[in-house]
Amino acid sequence: MKHLLISLYLGFVLFASCQNRNSKDSSQGGKFNEILPQINMIQTRLHTSSNFVIGQTSHGPVFVVQGDYFENQKKSASIEAYNPQGKPLWNNQKQSDQHDFGAGAYVHWVDKSGLNHPVVTYSYVPKPKEMKGGVVFVNANDGSTIHELSNNAHFGNNNSLLFDFNKDGLTDYLYADLATISAIQLSNFQKEWTFQDGVRFCWSLPALFELKHDQNPIIYFGSEYDSNDGLSSFLAIDLKGNRIWKSSGHVEDLGSTPVFIADIDGDGTKEILKVGLDLEHHNKQKWNHMYVFNTDGELISKCELGFTGIAIGDVDGDGRLEGVGISNTRDGGLNGLKEIRCIELSTGKLEWSVPVERAYLDCNSPVMADINDDGYLEAIVGTGNPAGYGRLPNSEPWGDIYVVSHQGEILKRQELMGRPVNMGICDYNQDGISEFIVVVDGKPGWINIYSTKAKAKQIDWPVPFGNAERSGTHSY
Ligand SMILES: [Ca+2]
Numbered sequence: 291m292k293h294l295l296i297s298l299y300l301g302f303v304l305f306a307s308c309q310n311r312n313s314k315d316s317s318q319g320g321k322f323n324e325i326l327p328q329i330n331m332i333q334t335r336l337h338t339s340s341n342f343v344i345g346q347t348s349h350g351p352v353f354v355v356q357g358d359y360f361e362n363q364k365k366s367a368s369i370e371a372y373n374p375q376g377k378p379l380w381n382n383q384k385q386s387d388q389h390d391f392g393a394g395a396y397v398h399w400v401d402k403s404g405l406n407h408p409v410v411t412y413s414y415v416p417k418p419k420e421m422k423g424g425v426v427f428v429n430a431n432d433g434s435t436i437h438e439l440s441n442n443a444h445f446g447n448n449n450s451l452l453f454d455f456n457k458d459g460l461t462d463y464l465y466a467d468l469a470t471i472s473a474i475q476l477s478n479f480q481k482e483w484t485f486q487d488g489v490r491f492c493w494s495l496p497a498l499f500e501l502k503h504d505q506n507p508i509i510y511f512g513s514e515y516d517s518n519d520g521l522s523s524f525l526a527i528d529l530k531g532n533r534i535w536k537s538s539g540h541v542e543d544l545g546s547t548p549v550f551i552a553d554i555d556g557d558g559t560k561e562i563l564k565v566g567l568d569l570e571h572h573n574k575q576k577w578n579h580m581y582v583f584n585t586d587g588e589l590i591s592k593c594e595l596g597f598t599g600i601a602i603g604d605v606d607g608d609g610r611l612e613g614v615g616i617s618n619t620r621d622g623g624l625n626g627l628k629e630i631r632c633i634e635l636s637t638g639k640l641e642w643s644v645p646v647e648r649a650y651l652d653c654n655s656p657v658m659a660d661i662n663d664d665g666y667l668e669a670i671v672g673t674g675n676p677a678g679y680g681r682l683p684n685s686e687p688w689g690d691i692y693v694v695s696h697q698g699e700i701l702k703r704q705e706l707m708g709r710p711v712n713m714g715i716c717d718y719n720q721d722g723i724s725e726f727i728v729v730v731d732g733k734p735g736w737i738n739i740y741s742t743k744a745k746a747k748q749i750d751w752p753v754p755f756g757n758a759e760r761s762g763t764h765s766y
């Protein structure tokens with residue numbers, strides 16, 4: 291039987307289906323009423339955190355969050371590690387007496403690096419723009435710095451992709467700054483190649499997919515207003531850093547969301563998905579769009595979204611994938627709606643929508659899973675007003691999480707102290723049931739942990755937004 295894909299790691303997509311939907315209807319009742327009971331709320335020391343990873347060490351699971359650390363009025367880029375009970379384990383800071391450093395958006399965990407310990411990476415952005423940023427490689431057992439590499443640019447969010455490029459059994463590191471992508475062999479930190487055509491990443495993450503069996507996979511990424519005419523590109527490159535194709539001339543920002551690979555229409559062929567942003571109403575569009583490319587680089591469809599973080603799954607069990615998200619009133623167009631929306635991605639059809647009280651910046655990585663174990667997928671989406679960048683004028687931070695059923699019924703609303711920036715579902719304590727984790731923005735911010743009833747098998751969960759295909763964590 292084709293398996294359910296149930297949880298995905300730090301991120302979102304859950305390419306899942308509802309084929310078991312009728313098998314458990316009779317088992318519903320009061321015992322399924324409690325949705326997302328909170329396990330823990332870890333107050334970090336870091337400001338404006340946006341991402342986390344969870345890895346496994348000999349001491350058990352470790353949560354690592356990135357953000358800015360302030361001491362003596364100096365700002366340093368930092369990561370901090372906690373156990374699931376919230377006990378601080380270690381921290382690592384990129385700092386100097388002369389300059390401030392801010393943390394890049396993403397943090398990654400590498401188990402098979404060729405070193406005798408797991409590795410965590412984060413990036414830093416120096417205060418004077420003339421200085422170059424870089425990436426720090428950290429021993430995940432004790433937080434010590436083991437290496438640093440300088441960017442080719444000032445800015446970089448660690449928009450990385452982990453993959454064994456040369457098939458030696460060790461994970462290699464595809465690292466991106468604002469202008470270049472580099473393949474780095476982690477065992478000796480050598481750069482194998484650097485690619486610099488049309489690279490302009492903000493919050494994007496590339497994806498990697500094996501087009502044909504026994505052929506080398508291909509790396510796909512999009513860029514943010516990268517060309518001189520202010521338009522955006524989408525590119526495919528091979529594992530040696532050679533361009534395969536480039537699709538140019540797109541009006542929306544294609545460099546601020548992850549790439550996903552999925553068969554959205556159920557015909558057996560995968561498509562390449564990219565959510566575009568009308569960044570800060572750049573073109574005063576009514577809607578932002580989902581871009582669907584085929585593997586030859588042709589744009590085969592676009593559909594109106596209204597949100598930027600997307601949870602993907604087959605919520606109605608018809609073999610076609612839906613995308614669920616909550617309005618992003620800054621980057622999702624000028625449609626004026628505040629709602630949770632479910633859109634069939636191959637047709638662009640709005641399946642349902644449900645209004646919400648407030649919406650601003652949506653969560654980057656909404657998730658989908660059978661949270662209440664009733665045989666149907668639920669989506670968890672979030673929205674909020676950040677404490678730092680993007681904060682609405684004359685306002686206080688706020689945040690909401692919603693659990694919404696496959697039919698658009700709001701099962702739970704959880705108000706938060708700040709914007710839920712990124713979410714993840716993984717079974718960190720390995721009891722077969724997924725936990726739900728969310729990074730909540732603040733000065734400083736939090737890591738909130740909730741329990742679910744979603745059955746899970748833990749695979750590659752240290753990787754933000756699932757594996758290199760961004761296809762989620764498989765559960766059988
Ligand atoms: Ca297809």
Ligand SMILES: [Ca+2]
Nearest residue numbers: 604606608610
């Ligand atoms: Ca469907």
Ligand SMILES: [Ca+2]
Nearest residue numbers: 660662664666
């Ligand atoms: Ca369910």
Ligand SMILES: [Ca+2]
Nearest residue numbers: 717719721723
């Ligand atoms: Ca668990």
